[in-house]
Amino acid sequence: MPKVHVVTDTGSDLPAEIRSKYNIHLVPLSIQFGEEIYLDTLELGAEQFYQRLAESSVLPSTCQPSPADFVKCYEQISEPGDEIISVHLSSRLSGTYQSAVLASTLVEKRSIHIIDTKSASIGIGLVAVAIAEAVQNGASAAEALAVGERVIEDLQVYFVVDTLEYLRRNGRIGAASAMVGSLLNIKPVLTLANGIVTPFDKVRGKARAIKRIYDLFADYVRTHPGRKIRVGLVHSNCLDETLELADKLKAEFPIEDLMIGLIGPTIGVHVGPGTIALLWYPI
Amino acid sequence: MRNAGEQEDTKVDVINGVEFKRIITAAAQVLAESKDQINALNVFPVPDGDTGTNMALTLQAALRELDNLETDSISKVAQAIARGSLMGARGNSGVILSQYFRGFSDGLGKLKSANGRQLAKAFDQASKRTYKAVMKPVEGTMLTVGRAIAEACTAACEAEELSVADIWKIAVEAGSKALDNTPNILPILKQAGVVDAGGKGLLVALEGAYKALVGEIEIADKPLVMQEQTQEAITRIEGVLVNKYCTEFLIKGEQLDVDQIRSDLAPKGESLLVVGDQKVVKIHIHTDHPGQVLEYCTGIGNLTDIKIDNMQYQNERITEPGTPGKNGLEAPSNPIVSRNSSKEKKPIGVVAVVPGDGLAEIFTSLGVDIALYGGQTMNPSTEELVRAVEEVNADSVIILPNNKNVIFSAEQVKELVEKRVEVIATATVPQGIAAMIGFGDHLDLEANLQSMQEQLAHVRSGEITFAVRSTKAGELSIEEQDYIGLADGKIVAAGQSLTDVGVSLLDNLVDDSSSLISIYFGGDLEPETAELFKQEVANRYGHCEVELYYGGQPLYFYIISVE
Numbered sequence: 001m002p003k004v005h006v007v008t009d010t011g012s013d014l015p016a017e018i019r020s021k022y023n024i025h026l027v028p029l030s031i032q033f034g035e036e037i038y039l040d041t042l043e044l045g046a047e048q049f050y051q052r053l054a055e056s057s058v059l060p061s062t063c064q065p066s067p068a069d070f071v072k073c074y075e076q077i078s079e080p081g082d083e084i085i086s087v088h089l090s091s092r093l094s095g096t097y098q099s100a101v102l103a104s105t106l107v108e109k110r111s112i113h114i115i116d117t118k119s120a121s122i123g124i125g126l127v128a129v130a131i132a133e134a135v136q137n138g139a140s141a142a143e144a145l146a147v148g149e150r151v152i153e154d155l156q157v158y159f160v161v162d163t164l165e166y167l168r169r170n171g172r173i174g175a176a177s178a179m180v181g182s183l184l185n186i187k188p189v190l191t192l193a194n195g196i197v198t199p200f201d202k203v204r205g206k207a208r209a210i211k212r213i214y215d216l217f218a219d220y221v222r223t224h225p226g227r228k229i230r231v232g233l234v235h236s237n238c239l240d241e242t243l244e245l246a247d248k249l250k251a252e253f254p255i256e257d258l259m260i261g262l263i264g265p266t267i268g269v270h271v272g273p274g275t276i277a278l279l280w281y282p283i
Numbered sequence: 284m285r286n287a288g289e290q291e292d293t294k295v296d297v298i299n300g301v302e303f304k305r306i307i308t309a310a311a312q313v314l315a316e317s318k319d320q321i322n323a324l325n326v327f328p329v330p331d332g333d334t335g336t337n338m339a340l341t342l343q344a345a346l347r348e349l350d351n352l353e354t355d356s357i358s359k360v361a362q363a364i365a366r367g368s369l370m371g372a373r374g375n376s377g378v379i380l381s382q383y384f385r386g387f388s389d390g391l392g393k394l395k396s397a398n399g400r401q402l403a404k405a406f407d408q409a410s411k412r413t414y415k416a417v418m419k420p421v422e423g424t425m426l427t428v429g430r431a432i433a434e435a436c437t438a439a440c441e442a443e444e445l446s447v448a449d450i451w452k453i454a455v456e457a458g459s460k461a462l463d464n465t466p467n468i469l470p471i472l473k474q475a476g477v478v479d480a481g482g483k484g485l486l487v488a489l490e491g492a493y494k495a496l497v498g499e500i501e502i503a504d505k506p507l508v509m510q511e512q513t514q515e516a517i518t519r520i521e522g523v524l525v526n527k528y529c530t531e532f533l534i535k536g537e538q539l540d541v542d543q544i545r546s547d548l549a550p551k552g553e554s555l556l557v558v559g560d561q562k563v564v565k566i567h568i569h570t571d572h573p574g575q576v577l578e579y580c581t582g583i584g585n586l587t588d589i590k591i592d593n594m595q596y597q598n599e600r601i602t603e604p605g606t607p608g609k610n611g612l613e614a615p616s617n618p619i620v621s622r623n624s625s626k627e628k629k630p631i632g633v634v635a636v637v638p639g640d641g642l643a644e645i646f647t648s649l650g651v652d653i654a655l656y657g658g659q660t661m662n663p664s665t666e667e668l669v670r671a672v673e674e675v676n677a678d679s680v681i682i683l684p685n686n687k688n689v690i691f692s693a694e695q696v697k698e699l700v701e702k703r704v705e706v707i708a709t710a711t712v713p714q715g716i717a718a719m720i721g722f723g724d725h726l727d728l729e730a731n732l733q734s735m736q737e738q739l740a741h742v743r744s745g746e747i748t749f750a751v752r753s754t755k756a757g758e759l760s761i762e763e764q765d766y767i768g769l770a771d772g773k774i775v776a777a778g779q780s781l782t783d784v785g786v787s788l789l790d791n792l793v794d795d796s797s798s799l800i801s802i803y804f805g806g807d808l809e810p811e812t813a814e815l816f817k818q819e820v821a822n823r824y825g826h827c828e829v830e831l832y833y834g835g836q837p838l839y840f841y842i843i844s845v846e
Contacts, residue, residue, distance in 0.1 A: 184648070184801075
């Protein structure tokens with residue numbers, strides 16, 4: 001059977017050890033602070049990024065990998081005859097998917113499948129892990145792709161940001177632009193629908209916003225009895241609240257696996273510090 | 284027994300429009316003079332006993348409709364009074380009074396003058412109208428007094444022909460008896476030791492009319508005119524006032540088409556109000572070209588009562604004290620209206636009634652289009668609400684009354700404007716804020732109404748003010764000037780320490796599932812005092828977040844929400 005390789009981008013927020021474990025390859029987006037450009041993960045880590053963000057007067061932006069970057073990666077990681085499954089950021093949030101698709105037409109002698117997860121952050125990570133895990137367990141590319149498709153369909157996502165400013169200024173705010181800021185410390189609870197940021201609810205106070213997300217998870221578990229859940233929980237500078245939420249979830253619900261991670265620079269540019277995101281799907 | 288055709292003797296007299304106007308003017312005067320007394324009848328010893336003020340202002344507004352009405356027809360005068368009180372209605376009692384007048388006017392049909400029997404019919408229709416107007420009629424209120432009057436007059440007429448004076452006397456006597464009986468019908472009246480305020484207001488008005496009818500009182504040359512807090516919404520673009528001429532006038536003509544006039548004038552300015560009928564239409568508009576507006580209207584009819592004010596200078600003009608306040612305290616003298624100016628039309632807009640400037644800012648930041656002042660000391664009139672709704676550039680408008688005494692007035696607006704208007708029956712400011720949290724620009728009207736309504740169940744409201752008289756509330760003994768705490772409208776704490784009453788109130792509102800306490804402090808408090816109270820609360824309820832905001836409301840030291 002031909003070898004199957006799994007690739008993703010730095011929007012996936014997968015902890016390094018998970019990538020190692022499942023042998024998932026990474027193609028980085030670039031983070032631009034004014035004139036300075038860094039490759040996410042390879043040249044700029046998450047902690048450094050938030051430090052830089054706090055100190056910088058300039059708002060950073062992200063830049064998708066070029067098709068050439070993908071071509072290089074695909075050719076480097078594989079042999080002719082191999083298959084590649086490339087798992088990426090929602091095509092409506094980033095041009096990364098398009099770049100990968102273009103690259104796949106330029107690479108010879110490999111069968112390349114590009115997946116639009118319609119998601120972001122650890123959502124991409126969960127899809128990539130499910131696919132890589134299937135491959136490690138002997139699945140063919142077609143079988144692994146089917147696994148991936150199912151995860152994408154069932155994936156749930158809710159996140160709370162401290163401020164909508166990062167989303168707004170980077171142009172990814174979508175319909176959430178109508179969620180006005182206010183004097184009352186209101187936190188927006190957001191989701192992704194059809195691959196774009198979508199308003200879900202407004203809650204007063206961060207703690208209560210997190211509780212709202214917890215409640216949504218609880219409702220889901222209740223309405224899907226007998227299922228085990230795989231969870232990805234990521235944050236930017238909210239370690240305490242994140243750990244507290246993780247403990248609660250693990251204690252109270254049938255969680256098969258809970259991945260905790262830091263929101264990396266690629267996503268961090270768009271949501272800013274103070275974000276917590278909970279993503280999950282039923283096994 | 285009289286044969287048909289026999290000369291009617293002088294016992295059966297009639298009352299015409301001129302006479303009716305005279306006695307209703309007297310009624311308004313007496314009602315204005317008695318407003319404090321009526322305000323004091325509020326079951327709750329809280330400093331917003333509005334009933335007297337509201338009814339007096341409603342009747343005063345009604346009379347303004349008569350200013351230039353030249354007629355001796357009683358039915359025309361009655362119609363004008365009904366029309367004027369409809370728009371000028373403030374508070375629940377004002378709205379019911381306006382319905383009473385409407386029924387009265389319906390009962391008079393097209394009569395030029397009315398005899399005793401015809402008057403009895405008018406009293407009867409007046410009473411029936413009030414029952415129709417109220418969703419859940421409560422006995423022991425103005426409704427009961429009105430009904431007793433109707434029944435007594437109707438019964439009396441069956442027995443014999445009575446004069447106008449006789450019928451009116453019967454009305455006043457029956458009303459008085461029914462009023463005195465209201466504590467026997469409504470237990471809360473008995474406990475508070477008062478008769479129903481709305482019923483009292485109606486009786487006082489009818490009594491005043493009677494005394495004028497029989498010559499017992501004189502109408503003062505300069506009748507007492509109450510200060511009203513006028514709402515003039517103003518738009519500034521980059522600091523410059525636009526549509527700065529507040530232009531008001533009457534058009535008198537034949538077959539005037541109110542809707543046509545409204546749509547023709549709409550592009551000429553903002554805050555447009557067109558009200559009236561085929562013969563008389565009242566226009567109010569803010570425009571930069573008053574000449575054009577007037578010119579257009581001269582083609583429709585004759586203009587009278589033309590008033591043009593330059594609003595640039597008007598704010599400085601309103602330096603007189605605002606509403607008559609309780610215990611020497613007065614509402615802020617500048618009407619507070621804040622708005623989100625948006626020149627683009629949107630599907631749904633929101634108008635919120637707010638009692639303070641800080642709260643106006645908060646509601647505006649939550650996305651409300653117009654924050655209209657009107658709370659504890661002065662409820663907005665139906666007309667003011669109509670103006671605000673007309674002004675919002677949206678297809679549908681949601682109103683948040685934020686005060687239980689404004690809900691009824693807000694409901695009236697639906698019939699008076701073309702736009703789709705819905706009211707979320709918020710009885711307190713915290714409920715209004717919760718409703719706005721539930722509001723989403725991305726939702727359609729039905730989804731919004733549902734979402735906003737749902738939020739109300741999750742918030743508890745607290746208020747702290749002071750007692751205007753000594754009384755008992757359940758087990759609590761309250762002394763005048765005591766601080767009192769109300770939980771969702773019910774008095775649960777009283778005492779001489781503001782902090783203690785506050786804590787006692789919160790003990791009533793906070794439970795294990797609470798997570799957020801928001802405190803909005805009033806304009807009568809120093810920020811430092813409020814800050815100390817917040818600390819006290821945060822210490823006491825460790826499991827809750829506590830947030831403090833400036834509300835600016837008069838008379839209510841703290842408005843508190845617990846979620």
